[in-house]
Every structure is written in structure tokens, then in C-alpha cells.
Amino acid sequence: MLRKHHDRRQFSFTKAFCLTLAAVATFLLQQHQISKLDTVRAPNISSLHLKDDLILPTHPYRADPLRTGILPSVSVKSEVPATRVKKERDVLSMRNGSTNNAGRLLPSFQAGGVMVFLHYPKTGGTTLNGLKDLPKVQWLRINDFTSWNQYWPLIQAHLSLPAENRSTLFLEFHNYCPKLDNFFPMMNELRQAADEKGVSTFVFTLIRDPIDFALSFFHFFYTQPCSVFKRCTPQEERSHVWISATEKHLRKLSPTNYQCLLLAYDMRNLWHLKNESATSNRTWNGQVDRRRVVNTEECFRTFPLLSVFDWIGTTDLLSEETLPLLTHMLTGNATLGTLLPKINAASPSKLSRTSLTSETLQYLRNINSLDLRLYEYVQKNFQFESQWDNLPASIQRIRGDSLQVS
Numbered sequence: 268m269l270r271k272h273h274d275r276r277q278f279s280f281t282k283a284f285c286l287t288l289a290a291v292a293t294f295l296l297q298q299h300q301i302s303k304l305d306t307v308r309a310p311n312i313s314s315l316h317l318k319d320d321l322i323l324p325t326h327p328y329r330a331d332p333l334r335t336g337i338l339p340s341v342s343v344k345s346e347v348p349a350t351r352v353k354k355e356r357d358v359l360s361m362r363n364g365s366t367n368n369a370g371r372l373l374p375s376f377q378a379g380g381v382m383v384f385l386h387y388p389k390t391g392g393t394t395l396n397g398l399k400d401l402p403k404v405q406w407l408r409i410n411d412f413t414s415w416n417q418y419w420p421l422i423q424a425h426l427s428l429p430a431e432n433r434s435t436l437f438l439e440f441h442n443y444c445p446k447l448d449n450f451f452p453m454m455n456e457l458r459q460a461a462d463e464k465g466v467s468t469f470v471f472t473l474i475r476d477p478i479d480f481a482l483s484f485f486h487f488f489y490t491q492p493c494s495v496f497k498r499c500t501p502q503e504e505r506s507h508v509w510i511s512a513t514e515k516h517l518r519k520l521s522p523t524n525y526q527c528l529l530l531a532y533d534m535r536n537l538w539h540l541k542n543e544s545a546t547s548n549r550t551w552n553g554q555v556d557r558r559r560v561v562n563t564e565e566c567f568r569t570f571p572l573l574s575v576f577d578w579i580g581t582t583d584l585l586s587e588e589t590l591p592l593l594t595h596m597l598t599g600n601a602t603l604g605t606l607l608p609k610i611n612a613a614s615p616s617k618l619s620r621t622s623l624t625s626e627t628l629q630y631l632r633n634i635n636s637l638d639l640r641l642y643e644y645v646q647k648n649f650q651f652e653s654q655w656d657n658l659p660a661s662i663q664r665i666r667g668d669s670l671q672v673s
């Protein structure tokens with residue numbers, strides 16, 4: 268009996284020792300991977316050529332990039348499977364005419380409609396939650412493909428309602444945003460169904476200056492207690508491991524070209540906070556961000572797919588462009604958009620762009636060189652003043668006044 272008891276204790280001790288050894292090895296591996304982040308170099312894109320002009324059709328069924336030849340002229344190592352090409356052409360190459368948003372006109376939502384917001388993290392999109400309280404707006408969160416398929420019958424029923432009974436259905440893709448080449452046919456399916464019923468649609472997203480994005484991402488996930496969790500108690504807050512907001516930590520934990528990564532990959536493959544313990548979120552999430560790095564070809568190939576959007580706004584001009592635009596379409600009052608409070612704004616105690624050293628700023632530019640190209644591309648191809656032929660003067664005045672003040 269004593270021998271058996273001794274063997275059991277010996278086994279328990281050995282098991283505990285092995286688990287401890289595995290945990291130490293995992294920790295050391297994580298630290299080694301994090302320590303290599305400062306050596307990241309910007310991809311060499313000097314020899315690549317990108318067509319800077321994005322062709323935006325005047326009809327809602329966006330031109331198939333695989334057919335129109337507007338893909339970036341980047342050397343392709345692996346061809347797209349023929350079956351996928353045929354499927355995308357069948358879905359995307361629809362009628363050339365439409366009553367929905369024809370002639371680059373800003374659509375009217377007086378008779379309701381469907382707005383779609385692809386909400387990427389840390390681009391200021393949470394501020395748009397204030398639109399939920401507007402009259403005749405129904406907000407619906409779409410988490411992933413399962414949610415889209417689940418709610419598609421509801422969306423179709425909404426499109427079939429009489430105009431006098433129809434509100435505006437605001438669909439927000441968040442949490443697990445689909446990659447663009449999956450989102451593209453989904454939106455064309457929606458536009459086709461809406462066009463058949465004569466119902467307005469508007470599809471948009473937001474992107475952010477890469478330096479500001481890196482700062483916001485760092486503060487939210489690593490230095491700001493309980494940002495990731497709702498209704499945290501003081502005890503829960505104390506149980507989390509948070510780090511100080513220093514440039515050293517910023518450099519070690521900043522993801523590389525993360526906005527391009529979100530365009531090219533389904534977010535579900537990049538986001539794994541839910542299954543991790545509270546104390547490991549900080550380091551483990553950092554490894555998730557580094558698990559898959561987008562390359563130049565993958566990033567550039569998403570650029571033509573941006574034509575799926577009626578509008579791509581920027582975070583720094585959210586209150587001057589996107590919010591007035593949305594409240595004008597939803598209520599007829601553009602000024603209302605300037606009054607919505609900004610949510611999750613950075614604390615003064617955090618790092619800021621102006622407080623960073625020139626070395627850190629250059630490092631962030633280097634590891635986000637593709638995101639910088641994306642940001643410039645959007646600024647050139649989604650210019651607010653020339654995006655629509657019927658942009659109201661009230662919105663133009665709001666933007667003009669704000670730029671004069673700044």
C-alpha cells in the first residue's frame with residue numbers, strides 16, 4: 268500500500284514538473300518571438316507597380332476585378348483556381364444598369380433601405396453606435412458567415428416591406444469580419460435583391476492612419492484595463508496583466524500591416540481572445556497578431572476589391588465626413604453627425620503621435636509600409652468632394668469649415 272501511494276505521489280510530482288517545464292518553455296519561446304519584432308524590416312516594394320486609379324462603376328454591381336483587368340500588376344506566384352474565377356464572375360458580373368445609386372448619386376433613405384458597415388477594429392467605428400438611437404433605424408450585428416446566412420431571410424423580408432413601413436436596416440459586420448473576396452459577392456447578392464425591390468443600399472467602411480492605428484491598437488489591447496471586457500469589476504481588473512505605455516512595449520507588440528491583413532484574411536483566423544485566460548491575453552494576443560503576416564502581393568490584390576464600397580472614410584475625418592454623410596442620409600440633418608460623441612477616445616496619459624521619438628515613428632512606418640500604401644490609395648480613390656454628383660452643400664460646408672479651423 269505504501270509503495271502504491273509512493274508511486275502515485277511520484278507520478279503527480281513528475282506530471283507537475285513536466286507541466287511547469289512546458290509552461291516555462293512556452294514563455295521563453297514567446298519572449299524570443301517578441302524580442303525579434305524590433306528587427307522587422309519593411310517589405311521591398313520599390314520594384315512593384317500598382318495602378319493607382321480605382322475604377323468605380325456607376326452601377327451597384329461592382330465590376331469583376333478578375334475580368335476587367337484592374338488587378339495590381341504584381342507578379343502572381345499561384346493562379347486563382349478556375350472554379351473560383353468562374354464562380355466570382357457568375358456572381359459579380361450582373362446587369363450593367365440599375366435604379367439603385369445610378370449615376371454616382373448619393374442614395375436616399377427616406378423610404379428606408381439597407382446600410383452595411385464593415386467595422387474593422389480600432390478605426391473609430393464604435394462611435395457609430397450613436398446612430399442606433401436615430402428614428403427608423405434598426406441595428407443588426409453580423410458576426411460571421413453563420414450570422415449572415417441566418418439573417419439573410421430577415422433581410423429579404425425587410426426589402427419586401429411596403430415603403431411606408433420600411434425603416435433603414437443598419438448591418439454592422441464586426442468581431443469576425445470576412446475577407447474582401449468573400450465580402451464582395453455577399454454585397455452583390457444584397458444589391459441585386461435590393462435593386463429588384465427598388466430599395467436603397469449603402470456599403471461603407473473606415474480605415475485609419477497606420478501610426479494612429481498602431482497606437483490605438485496598443486492602448487486598447489495591452490495598456491488599458493478592461494477595454495476588452497464588458498462591465499469589469501475592480502477584482503477582475505486587478506486579475507489582468509497589463510503593461511505600461513512605453514515606446515519599448517509599443518515597438519515590441521505592434522502588429523505588421525494589420526489593416527491589409529484584415530482585408531486579405533477572415534478575421535476569425537486572427538482573433539482568439541475568447542478562449543484565452545485573462546492573464547495570458549496580453550502576450551498570447553501579441554503572438555496571434557504575428558501568426559500570419561500579409562505579404563505585398565496579398566495586400567495589393569485587395570485594392571481593386573475596395574470597389575465593393577460606396578464609401579471608405581478615414582478615422583481622422585470621421586466627424587467631418589462620414590458621420591455628417593450618414594446622418595444626412597438617415598435623417599436629412601448632416602449637422603447631427605458632428606454632435607455624436609467619440610467613443611473609446613485615447614486617454615491623455617497614453618502615448619501620442621507627437622510624444623514618439625523619430626526612431627519609433629520610423630519603425631512604425633517601416634513595419635506598416637503596406638498599410639501606408641493602402642491609406643494613400645483610399646485617400647486618392649475615395650475623395651469626399653468628388654464621390655457623388657449630388658453631395659449636399661450642407662455637408663460640404665461642414666467639411667470646409669472644419670478644415671479651415673484645423
